[in-house]
Structures are given as C-alpha cells and as structure tokens.
Amino acid sequence: VRDKMLPTSAPPARPNPPAPLLSKLRTQYNAITTRNIFNSDGIIPSPLSEPNGKDNNNLDGPAVPTSLPLVLIGTIVHKNPAKSMATIEIKAGTPKILPYVVNDEIESYGILLRVDRKRAIFRNSQTGRNEYVEIKDGSGISFGMRSEKTAPVGEAGPTDFSLPRSEVNNYIRNLPQLLQQARAEPNTLPNGKIDGFKILDIMPGSIYEKLGIKVGDVIKGVNGEPVDSPAKAMELYQSLRNSNRISIEVDRNGSKENLNYNIN
Numbered sequence: 001v002r003d004k005m006l007p008t009s010a011p012p013a014r015p016n017p018p019a020p021l022l023s024k025l026r027t028q029y030n031a032i033t034t035r036n037i038f039n040s041d042g043i044i045p046s047p048l049s050e051p052n053g054k055d056n057n058n059l060d061g062p063a064v065p066t067s068l069p070l071v072l073i074g075t076i077v078h079k080n081p082a083k084s085m086a087t088i089e090i091k092a093g094t095p096k097i098l099p100y101v102v103n104d105e106i107e108s109y110g111i112l113l114r115v116d117r118k119r120a121i122f123r124n125s126q127t128g129r130n131e132y133v134e135i136k137d138g139s140g141i142s143f144g145m146r147s148e149k150t151a152p153v154g155e156a157g158p159t160d161f162s163l164p165r166s167e168v169n170n171y172i173r174n175l176p177q178l179l180q181q182a183r184a185e186p187n188t189l190p191n192g193k194i195d196g197f198k199i200l201d202i203m204p205g206s207i208y209e210k211l212g213i214k215v216g217d218v219i220k221g222v223n224g225e226p227v228d229s230p231a232k233a234m235e236l237y238q239s240l241r242n243s244n245r246i247s248i249e250v251d252r253n254g255s256k257e258n259l260n261y262n263i264n
Contacts, residue, residue, distance in 0.1 A: 063121050066131035068109050073097055074135070075115050076197075078186055083194075084115035088133065135180075161212060162262045181206035187218045194228050196220035196251065212259055214252065221249035 069091040076085040082102050089097045090107055100112045100120075110122040110131070119134040183201040186194045196218040202208045213219075219227055223246060246261045 063130035063132045066122075066124070066133055068124070068131070070106065070109060070133050072118070072120050072133040072135050074180070075117060075120060076184070076186065077115055077117055079188075080192075081114065083186065086112060086115045086120035088120065159212065159257055160260045160262075162264070163211075165263055168263055178207070182208045182213075184219075187220075196227050211261065213248075213250070216253070218251040219248060220251055220256075223247055 071089040071091060073087040073089050075087070078084045085099050085101050087097060087099045088106060089095065090109075100106055102112055102115060104112050105125075106112055106122055108125060110124045112120060112122045113130065114121045118136075119132055121130055121132045123129070124131050181203045182199060184197045184199050187196045187198045189195050198218045199208070199213060199215055202213065202215055221227055223243070244263050246263070248259045248261075250257050250259060
C-alpha cells in the first residue's frame with residue numbers, strides 16, 4: 001500500500017510572487033500636476049488668488065492696492081459687518097459717488113467683501129483677487145479751504161440758520177475731508193432696522209458744529225425723507241449741494257427737533 005501512496009511525478013512549481021512595483025502610475029500624480037506647482041505647462045498661476053481665481057469669500061488671502069479708477073470717500077462700520085457701508089467714487093466715464101454695502105457689486109469692477117475703518121476690500125471681477133481702496137492719513141487734502149474770508153453761518157434762532165452758498169460750496173468741495181470731520185454710526189432698532197444715524201464725535205470748528213448739530217444727535221430725516229439706509233444718508237450731502245432750503249429732523253435727548261437752513 002505504501003508504494004501506491006508515493007508520488008510518481010514531481011509537484012507543480014510554485015509561481016514566483018510578483019516583483020514589488022518600484023514606480024507609480026502617472027495618474028497617481030494628478031493631484032500635483034493639476035496644481036501645476038512646478039510650472040510644467042509654462043503658465044505661472046497668480047499668487048494673489050486661489051486656483052481659477054476663486055477664493056469662496058476667503059478674506060484671509062492677501063489684498064493689494066487696486067489700480068482701478070476707484071476712490072474711497074468714507075466708510076460706516078456697523079456692528080453687523082454685513083451692514084457696513086463704503087462710499088466710493090468711480091472716476092471712469094461719468095464720475096459718480098455711490099454707497100455700497102457688503103456683497104454689493106461695485107459697477108462692473110468687483111464685489112465688496114469687507115468694510116473697515118478707512119478701507120474697503122473687494123474682489124476684482126476680472127482677476128478674482130482681493131484688492132482694496134483706502135483713505136490715507138495725512139493725505140494733505142486741503143478740504144477746499146482757502147485763505148480768503150468767508151461769511152459766517154448766521155443763526156436766526158436755536159434751530160434756524162442762514163448760510164451763504166459760497167460758504168457751503170467751500171466746505172463740501174471735498175467730500176472725503178467732510179466725512180472725516182464727524183463720526184457717526186447707524187442707530188439700529190432691536191429688529192435690526194436702521195432708524196437714522198447717531199453722531200458720535202464732531203471736530204471743533206467743522207461745518208457740523210456751525211450747522212448746530214451736536215454729539216449725541218440722531219439724524220432721522222432730511223426734507224421729510226427718513227434716513228433709514230446708507231444710501232439715504234448720502235441725500236443729506238446731495239441736499240447741501242443742490243437745495244436752497246433744508247430741514248433736518250434730529251432726535252436730541254429723546255425729543256424731536258427740526259434744524260432748518262436757508263442757503264442763498
């Protein structure tokens with residue numbers, strides 16, 4: 001029986017294990033080649049933006065001074081960043097001065113991302129990168145003031161004033177400096193609605209002081225129109241430029257008063 005159990009042929013040879021793969025497939029490097037970090041296709045990506053120029057509202061990326069024809073006139077920084085406003089002058093074509101809030105499109109130039117004190121950051125629509133415009137300290141703007149004497153603001157009563165047109169034009173000739181002569185913030189109701197703008201600080205000798213506006217006043221309306229948005233706040237400036245009679249409604253220490261101005 002033992003002879004019958006012995007093998008009569010050699011066992012089959014075992015297959016050799018496959019040699020280890022010393023190189024990787026090209027497709028395993030797709031994550032690197034698509035980012036083009038070695039400039040393999042001769043195209044250098046911009047270091048100022050994310051791939052494809054999109055940064056998904058990431059404000060941590062670097063912002064650079066813009067070369068676009070934009071000038072920052074003033075800013076209003078709200079405790080809710082989404083309600084902050086930047087007033088920007090567009091110098092291309094027909095010059096215009098308009099207020100913008102976060103996520104507004106600045107004409108065709110970009111999208112406003114954030115408003116800081118004296119700076120507005122936006123995403124350039126053409127390049128996709130973050131850029132900014134700012135009001136520089138010590139810019140040397142003369143505020144349009146000249147050495148010749150101007151007629152004073154006449155006070156006909158506690159709330160009635162008379163102003164010569166030349167005096168008004170002398171003050172409002174330069175809007176950036178005019179906005180820096182006082183500091184205000186939106187007067188926000190508990191429901192989040194803006195109910196005027198509260199004056200926090202006024203520079204001594206400024207036009208605001210001469211117009212009888214005081215620290216703590218809440219400017220609630222101009223010529224019967226409520227000031228309930230940043231855009232409406234600009235109407236006060238436009239009124240000074242174009243109207244002969246202006247009435248400003250203010251809330252002063254809890255009571256309403258109308259400041260009336262005759263400009264001639």
